[in-house]
Amino acid sequence: MLFDDGAHGDGAANDNIFANTITITRKAAGLYVDAQVTDNLQMTQTFERVLDNLTTAGPIDLDAFEIFSDNLNNDYKANPGENVRYGLRVRNQTTFSFSNLRLIDRAVLKNHVYEITGVDSINAENERGLSLRNLTENRFLLRHHPLHDFLGHNMPLLDGFKILRGTIPDQSLAGMMDWAIPNGVRVWTWSNASTLGFEGFNGALGWNEPRNVFGPGGKTIKASALRNTLIKFAATDAAGNVLDANDPNWSFGHRYGRGFNNAPALPEFAPFIVNPASGYAYQDYKRSVPFSAWNVESDPPRRLMIGHLENNVAGGSVDGRYWPPYSGNASNTSSAGPREWFFIFDVTYSETPDMRLAVDLINNPAPVMWWGTPARRNNGGFSAGNEFLIIALHVITEQDRLVFNPTTVDVAEQSGPLTFAGKSGRQRFIFLSFGGQRPHECFRVALCANAQNDFVAISQSFSETTLFTVLNFEKGVIKISCCTNPDSSGSIASKLHIIFLISTMPSSTTPELVLASTSPYRRELMSRLGLPFRAVVPRFEEMHEHEGDPAALALALARGKAMSLAADFDNAIIIGSDQVVWFDGHVLGKPGTQDRAWQELRALRGHTHEFYMGLFLYHTARKAAQEFVVPGSAKLRADLRDEELRRYVEMDNPLDCAGSAKTEGPGLMLFERLDCEDWTAIIGLPVIALTTALRQWGYPLLGPS
Numbered sequence: 001m002l003f004d005d006g007a008h009g010d011g012a013a014n015d016n017i018f019a020n021t022i023t024i025t026r027k028a029a030g031l032y033v034d035a036q037v038t039d040n041l042q043m044t045q046t047f048e049r050v051l052d053n054l055t056t057a058g059p060i061d062l063d064a065f066e067i068f069s070d071n072l073n074n075d076y077k078a079n080p081g082e083n084v085r086y087g088l089r090v091r092n093q094t095t096f097s098f099s100n101l102r103l104i105d106r107a108v109l110k111n112h113v114y115e116i117t118g119v120d121s122i123n124a125e126n127e128r129g130l131s132l133r134n135l136t137e138n139r140f141l142l143r144h145h146p147l148h149d150f151l152g153h154n155m156p157l158l159d160g161f162k163i164l165r166g167t168i169p170d171q172s173l174a175g176m177m178d179w180a181i182p183n184g185v186r187v188w189t190w191s192n193a194s195t196l197g198f199e200g201f202n203g204a205l206g207w208n209e210p211r212n213v214f215g216p217g218g219k220t221i222k223a224s225a226l227r228n229t230l231i232k233f234a235a236t237d238a239a240g241n242v243l244d245a246n247d248p249n250w251s252f253g254h255r256y257g258r259g260f261n262n263a264p265a266l267p268e269f270a271p272f273i274v275n276p277a278s279g280y281a282y283q284d285y286k287r288s289v290p291f292s293a294w295n296v297e298s299d300p301p302r303r304l305m306i307g308h309l310e311n312n313v314a315g316g317s318v319d320g321r322y323w324p325p326y327s328g329n330a331s332n333t334s335s336a337g338p339r340e341w342f343f344i345f346d347v348t349y350s351e352t353p354d355m356r357l358a359v360d361l362i363n364n365p366a367p368v369m370w371w372g373t374p375a376r377r378n379n380g381g382f383s384a385g386n387e388f389l390i391i392a393l394h395v396i397t398e399q400d401r402l403v404f405n406p407t408t409v410d411v412a413e414q415s416g417p418l419t420f421a422g423k424s425g426r427q428r429f430i431f432l433s434f435g436g437q438r439p440h441e442c443f444r445v446a447l448c449a450n451a452q453n454d455f456v457a458i459s460q461s462f463s464e465t466t467l468f469t470v471l472n473f474e475k476g477v478i479k480i481s482c483c484t485n486p487d488s489s490g491s492i493a494s495k496l497h498i499i500f501l502i503s504t505m506p507s508s509t510t511p512e513l514v515l516a517s518t519s520p521y522r523r524e525l526m527s528r529l530g531l532p533f534r535a536v537v538p539r540f541e542e543m544h545e546h547e548g549d550p551a552a553l554a555l556a557l558a559r560g561k562a563m564s565l566a567a568d569f570d571n572a573i574i575i576g577s578d579q580v581v582w583f584d585g586h587v588l589g590k591p592g593t594q595d596r597a598w599q600e601l602r603a604l605r606g607h608t609h610e611f612y613m614g615l616f617l618y619h620t621a622r623k624a625a626q627e628f629v630v631p632g633s634a635k636l637r638a639d640l641r642d643e644e645l646r647r648y649v650e651m652d653n654p655l656d657c658a659g660s661a662k663t664e665g666p667g668l669m670l671f672e673r674l675d676c677e678d679w680t681a682i683i684g685l686p687v688i689a690l691t692t693a694l695r696q697w698g699y700p701l702l703g704p705s
Contacts, residue, residue: 114133114159115402119398178200197537226369229389232291233387234382247384249290253289255309265314272320304346513532516561536565573620580611583607592655608673612630615629626697638672
């Protein structure tokens with residue numbers, strides 16, 4: 001039945017705006033649709049089986065009622081005395097919207113019913129795909145076909161229409177899609193907690209596991225297994241103590257420790273170091289997490305196992321429970337900070353431990369669905385009723401099916417041009433699709449243009465019997481005449497429009513510069529060079545295996561950062577750097593807190609300490625590397641008073657600086673002497689060594705020759 005939107009309050013259809021939606025739940029058999037049209041005189045006309053054989057693999061909606069034509073004045077309104085053609089849209093509420101079709105050739109469009117089904121694996125790499133079948137003719141048009149690229153180039157034209165990507169995500173984009181606060185207020189924040197660069201919650205939450213980021217690699221949980229997960233918080237005080245011992249959301253958690261193979265960083269940590277092993281070593285399973293996690297796509301919702309990490313450093317909080325820091329007090333992702341992280345496992349919750357999870361998470365697979373590093377948004381506790389919803393980005397599976405008729409679904413025409421930055425240069429795609437009765441291919445040709453907009457073909461992938469001519473280029477639209485199989489007289493057997501790829505190719509093969517760091521100091525030094533670069537978060541865990549050799553440690557850390565990104569770039573120079581400060585036979589890390597920084601400066605006062613800057617460059621196209629270690633030393637003034645040191649710490653806040661002093665600002669006043677062959681190495685990036693390495697590889701530092 002058509003529904004009036006109430007613009008006139010007359011209940012008639014002549015407003016030309018129809019609203020309301022009918023939702024149909026899942027049924028065992030296919031459905032059909034009868035349309036009933038009621039005019040303002042309450043006369044009803046029934047159209048039987050306007051749509052047939054509708055799948056309900058997911059609930060379907062009938063909406064978007066529309067007048068397609070009327071025979072008197074073509075105003076698309078139901079006026080008295082007119083014959084009117086009505087249309088409606090049937091939308092299958094599977095995970096994805098397959099209704100994004102592009103109508104190309106109405107002359108060959110068939111009034112048939114089609115079915116799209118997902119395919120879990122189409123090749124040895126387990127890539128996902130889809131199949132398309134004409135149900136009316138019981139004929140497959142596509143079998144196990146790769147998913148569309150973003151702009152649909154690899155999807156052929158079939159029966160006069162083309163399937164575009166719609167909401168089907170790229171497999172590389174799988175993970176966390178979004179988040180929401182169903183009840184209460186938000187208690188977590190990404191501030192000071194997002195440097196691991198996860199795909200969700202602004203970098204502080206996502207689909208990953210420690211083995212993949214810091215270990216040999218690989219994710220245990222497949223993208224198809226990700227589920228929307230609801231976090232329900234228990235009520236706590238500001239110190240993280242759960243207020244009600246019977247709170248149902250106070251969970252048992254598998255506890256893991258970082259650096260627990262070292263001596264306790266603080267004496268009070270000792271009772272909680274149960275298993276003094278390296279990696280992210282399993283410790284125990286106790287009621288230690290003030291929230292519960294639920295897979296809300298299960299019916300009923302399924303409660304999930306939780307784990308959490310503690311960090312054995314002076315800035316850590318090893319006390320046997322999960323309680324992330326307030327974002328204004330410390331970084332929750334710094335190696336010198338608390339690193340109070342949580343893991344949600346795809347394992348049904350129990351109050352007894354699961355031995356599959358009683359492992360070192362860096363060197364062993366574990367079914368981690370979600371990994372979170374957020375800090376607390378305020379300095380108080382959690383409140384009962386607060387919730388946080390993790391929304392998964394679902395990949396296409398064999399559970400996803402859609403039945404449709406292309407003559408009745410919503411049609412989306414693609415306009416051009418569209419632009420994006422590709423690995424091979426800046427590319428512009430302009431679409432002119434074609435239709436006809438013959439089997440179709442997606443022809444491509446690369447073109448270049450001169451100032452007069454005349455086009456010359458520089459490469460083509462047509463068959464030898466295909467001729468083409470560029471007619472004109474005007475206002476972003478290319479018009480193409482394509483002659484296929486001309487006969488001996490030169491007449492055209494058929495004409496097609498062609499999809500063209502227009503590329504503005506890079507002027508040279510100059511590799512991209514990638515800084516494997518998010519340090520603002522290193523970004524600033526790179527920016528001063530005036531060279532194009534981008535900073536990328538390295539996927540590398542700073543484990544100090546060479547603590548007895550500071551130079552080797554600095555180089556190992558720099559190498560680890562650079563090589564963690566090597567597989568991501570085809571033609572790039574990846575720059576990794578790290579600084580190790582050495583005093584009295586020990587490595588000085590980032591202080592993490594103001595009190596720790598003040599104590600460190602007091603110890604350094606009047607003494608000389610050393611620093612070693614490691615630099616590692618990797619050329620991904622050449623598979624070549626260069627490495628450097630730039631040494632230096634510094635001495636703090638002996639006459640610095642405690643109150644001066646405390647005032648400096650409060651003024652400059654050097655919590656992220658090894659050695660607890662920033663030499664690019666007021667921290668210079670603390671030093672009696674600084675000795676280094678390259679002063680930029682003291683700040684964090686040895687620019688002289690960097691530019692020397694780039695010149696050796698022929699990088700155009702001062703522009704192309």
